[in-house]
Amino acid sequence: MGQITLSQANAIIAGAFAKGAEARLNPLSVVVTDAGGHLIAFQRQDGASFGRAQIATGKAAGALAIGASSRRLGVMAEERPWFLGAFTASAPHPVIPAAGGVIVVDASGAFLGAVGVTGDTSDNDEAAALAGIAAAGLKAQG
Amino acid sequence: MGQITLSQANAIIAGAFAKGAEARLNPLSVVVTDAGGHLIAFQRQDGASFGRAQIATGKAAGALAIGASSRRLGVMAEERPWFLGAFTASAPHPVIPAAGGVIVVDASGAFLGAVGVTGDTSDNDEAAALAGIAAAGLKAQG
Amino acid sequence: MGQITLSQANAIIAGAFAKGAEARLNPLSVVVTDAGGHLIAFQRQDGASFGRAQIATGKAAGALAIGASSRRLGVMAEERPWFLGAFTASAPHPVIPAAGGVIVVDASGAFLGAVGVTGDTSDNDEAAALAGIAAAGLKAQG
Amino acid sequence: MGQITLSQANAIIAGAFAKGAEARLNPLSVVVTDAGGHLIAFQRQDGASFGRAQIATGKAAGALAIGASSRRLGVMAEERPWFLGAFTASAPHPVIPAAGGVIVVDASGAFLGAVGVTGDTSDNDEAAALAGIAAAGLKAQG
Numbered sequence: 001m002g003q004i005t006l007s008q009a010n011a012i013i014a015g016a017f018a019k020g021a022e023a024r025l026n027p028l029s030v031v032v033t034d035a036g037g038h039l040i041a042f043q044r045q046d047g048a049s050f051g052r053a054q055i056a057t058g059k060a061a062g063a064l065a066i067g068a069s070s071r072r073l074g075v076m077a078e079e080r081p082w083f084l085g086a087f088t089a090s091a092p093h094p095v096i097p098a099a100g101g102v103i104v105v106d107a108s109g110a111f112l113g114a115v116g117v118t119g120d121t122s123d124n125d126e127a128a129a130l131a132g133i134a135a136a137g138l139k140a141q142g
Numbered sequence: 143m144g145q146i147t148l149s150q151a152n153a154i155i156a157g158a159f160a161k162g163a164e165a166r167l168n169p170l171s172v173v174v175t176d177a178g179g180h181l182i183a184f185q186r187q188d189g190a191s192f193g194r195a196q197i198a199t200g201k202a203a204g205a206l207a208i209g210a211s212s213r214r215l216g217v218m219a220e221e222r223p224w225f226l227g228a229f230t231a232s233a234p235h236p237v238i239p240a241a242g243g244v245i246v247v248d249a250s251g252a253f254l255g256a257v258g259v260t261g262d263t264s265d266n267d268e269a270a271a272l273a274g275i276a277a278a279g280l281k282a283q284g
Numbered sequence: 285m286g287q288i289t290l291s292q293a294n295a296i297i298a299g300a301f302a303k304g305a306e307a308r309l310n311p312l313s314v315v316v317t318d319a320g321g322h323l324i325a326f327q328r329q330d331g332a333s334f335g336r337a338q339i340a341t342g343k344a345a346g347a348l349a350i351g352a353s354s355r356r357l358g359v360m361a362e363e364r365p366w367f368l369g370a371f372t373a374s375a376p377h378p379v380i381p382a383a384g385g386v387i388v389v390d391a392s393g394a395f396l397g398a399v400g401v402t403g404d405t406s407d408n409d410e411a412a413a414l415a416g417i418a419a420a421g422l423k424a425q426g
Numbered sequence: 427m428g429q430i431t432l433s434q435a436n437a438i439i440a441g442a443f444a445k446g447a448e449a450r451l452n453p454l455s456v457v458v459t460d461a462g463g464h465l466i467a468f469q470r471q472d473g474a475s476f477g478r479a480q481i482a483t484g485k486a487a488g489a490l491a492i493g494a495s496s497r498r499l500g501v502m503a504e505e506r507p508w509f510l511g512a513f514t515a516s517a518p519h520p521v522i523p524a525a526g527g528v529i530v531v532d533a534s535g536a537f538l539g540a541v542g543v544t545g546d547t548s549d550n551d552e553a554a555a556l557a558g559i560a561a562a563g564l565k566a567q568g
Contacts, residue, residue: 002286002287002394003286003394005188006185006186006187006188009185010185034192034319034320035318035319035320035476036192036318036319036320036321036322036476037320037476038192038193038195038320038376039184039186039195040185040186041183041184041185041186042181042183042184043148043151043152043182043183044148044181044182044183045148046147046148050176050178050180051180052181053180053181053184064475064476064477065475065476065477065480066475066477067474067475080503080524081507082500082503082504082507082510082511082523083500083503083522083523083524085507085510085511085514086484086488086503086510086514086520086521086522086523087477087480087481087484087522089514089515089520089521090477090480090481090483090484090520090521090522091477091480092322092376092377092477092480093376110286110287111475190351191348191349191350191351191395192319192320192321192348192349193348193349193350193371193374193375193376196349196371196374196375196376197371197374199374200370200371200374204370216366216367219364219366219367219370220366223365223366223369226366226369226370227366227369230369230370230373231373236370236373236374237370237373237374238367238370238371238374239366239367239370240364240367289472290469290470290471290472293469294469318476320476322476322477322479323468323470323479324469324470325467325468325469325470326465326467326468327432327435327436327466327467328432328465328466328467329432330431330432334460334462334464335464336465337464337465337468
């Protein structure tokens with residue numbers, strides 16, 4: 001297994017939305033990218049603002065570019081804002097340093113792609129991303 | 143009614159994919175944007191190459207930016223390539239001048255958003271876009 | 285097998301350079317990217333001009349973004365220069381529409397990455413890319 | 427002697443990787459650029475994330491652009507983040523203000539190019555860069 005299929009991507013988004021409904025979160029936007037940070041699927045719930053595709057993609061693709069979750073990028077941003085700013089400027093995709101971007105791995109730990117969620121608090125966005133990955137029967141980076 | 147809902151956007155994508163399956167088209171990628179050219183939903187079928195989100199968005203958002211279908215943008219590109227090049231360079235979104243980007247309007251003709259399809263010939267991409275809009279019970283710009 | 289290893293990438297570059305030496309080509313520059321168009325390895329032979337990394341990457345990543353060789357991108361550019369210009373402006377990587385960018389596939393035809401060569405005529409660049417892929421025991425897109 | 431040859435660049439990368447293996451560092455990515463900050467050679471070890479070419483290049487080219495190591499750029503970033511941000515936005519290459527980018531000089535101190543390493547801590551990245559330069563029989567900026 002080398003990549004996330006569209007069917008799996010849709011299952012991830014449905015799972016993230018189910019988590020949002022259950023936890024009564026704000027309208028969410030969820031992206032699933034391949035291992036190169038390129039979009040497989042995206043959905044923005046009614047009422048979410050228009051820049052959500054860029055934020056969700058920046059969490060997912062930013063995580064893949066550096067090899068860690070976007071939560072870790074957020075910590076790096078607090079510790080070394082200049083590094084984060086420079087990395088953002090150099091990256092081929094948006095980079096958003098806040099929790100909600102989670103890498104999807106195979107059994108060996110190889111990157112299959114990533115999920116990015118935005119719309120509620122970063123902690124809740126991340127919980128929705130993890131719920132979506134689990135709902136699709138896939139594995140998040142540990 | 144002022145905008146395409148996520149439910150309608152998903153119906154558009156499902157309708158476009160159904161058209162693709164029926165006509166045995168290559169793997170398609172379909173985007174639905176709001177009236178500002180911003181993503182509501184996107185799906186890339188398995189086997190489609192990674193640049194498809196940009197191409198689909200460029201058809202849909204390019205159409206909205208100029209107020210005509212991306213087929214019309216293609217005609218403009220043939221007639222006045224310098225204009226198209228300058229417009230592309232100035233636009234806030236990608237602009238792809240080839241059939242497959244269709245504006246969705248309400249009963250009064252006001253723009254609700256747009257659909258962009260890529261993956262097969264431009265003519266077939268446009269047919270899938272129109273089929274998706276019809277399947278969702280919406281109306282394409284005449 | 286889901287991606288090209290660094291060892292394979294170095295073998296591809298060595299094979300392309302061997303072809304260049306055998307055919308007495310101009311100094312070559314060769315890039316190998318992963319399936320997302322991101323660099324695994326690059327080498328520029330002495331005497332080659334400084335913009336070669338961008339050209340080689342544009343052949344390889346451009347091919348992957350559209351799903352066909354950069355030779356095919358060159359044909360598209362002749363037939364529809366406005367489409368190529370617009371695609372270039374929208375793509376997340378450089379796009380160079382000239383032969384020399386070849387997609388590497390696995391046994392099922394899935395994309396593993398791509399090779400981009402620049403420095404001699406486009407035909408010779410492509411021959412070197414194909415020689416490199418063969419030397420590494422890998423398979424070029426048919 | 428006015429520039430780093432490809433043979434020397436490959437020796438630098440091999441030396442940096444040898445240091446990484448000896449010190450059991452994370453997978454490294456190493457770039458060697460000419461005096462203009464343009465790529466001569468790059469290699470990304472298996473397991474490194476996809477954004478590493480930009481980070482390594484940003485350390486090497488950023489160092490050359492300002493005339494000091496990327497460690498010094500990191501200090502500048504702490505002292506005057508606004509200056510670093512503005513410099514980053516204006517530079518023709520990425521600029522990454524963290525140790526690991528080291529300028530290579532000739533006997534007179536003239537710049538021959540630079541090495542950029544990323545993958546482990548910044549201090550370890552810099553140690554690998556210095557090891558690579560020494561392994562190739564070249565001299566780092568004092």
